[in-house]
Amino acid sequence: MEICFSYDPDVVVNVREHKLRLFYRVGDPDVWEDITLLPVDKAGNILCGRTDSLSPFFIGVCCIGTTGNVDGDPDDIVDIGDLTLLIDFLFISKEKLLCMEEANIDGTDPMDIGDLTALIDYLFISFTPPAECL
Numbered sequence: 001m002e003i004c005f006s007y008d009p010d011v012v013v014n015v016r017e018h019k020l021r022l023f024y025r026v027g028d029p030d031v032w033e034d035i036t037l038l039p040v041d042k043a044g045n046i047l048c049g050r051t052d053s054l055s056p057f058f059i060g061v062c063c064i065g066t067t068g069n070v071d072g073d074p075d076d077i078v079d080i081g082d083l084t085l086l087i088d089f090l091f092i093s094k095e096k097l098l099c100m101e102e103a104n105i106d107g108t109d110p111m112d113i114g115d116l117t118a119l120i121d122y123l124f125i126s127f128t129p130p131a132e133c134l
């Protein structure tokens, strides 16, 4: 089913509308999946997502400022926890991340080993900041 919410663009303060995302709870406790149908309808101010069942939802944003917060912690901190999750995403479980854009650390598509290299470089070597969110 497709679920849509209309939003008031005046309350989307300091966030670009194209970053709005619809998150759906897939597990307990607090496992969320981004089910947004992109692009966001900025002209109609409508945010839609697709799911097969009903569960709690929230509307949030994906990737503000710089990339690198792969684990989506609320303080937007980039640390070894993000590195661990990026390795897991790229090579082990390959489970979709809460906000895929946060993992594009080198700023170029796709999400690959270049992003891992950029994150290691930022954390331990040259401290070059991660790329800006698009």
Ligand SMILES: [Ca+2]
Binding pocket: 068, 069, 070, 071, 072, 073, 076, 077, 078, 079, 081, 082
């Ligand atoms: Ca983090």
Ligand SMILES: [Ca+2]
Binding pocket: 103, 104, 105, 106, 107, 108, 109, 110, 111, 112, 114, 115
């Ligand atoms: Ca990349």
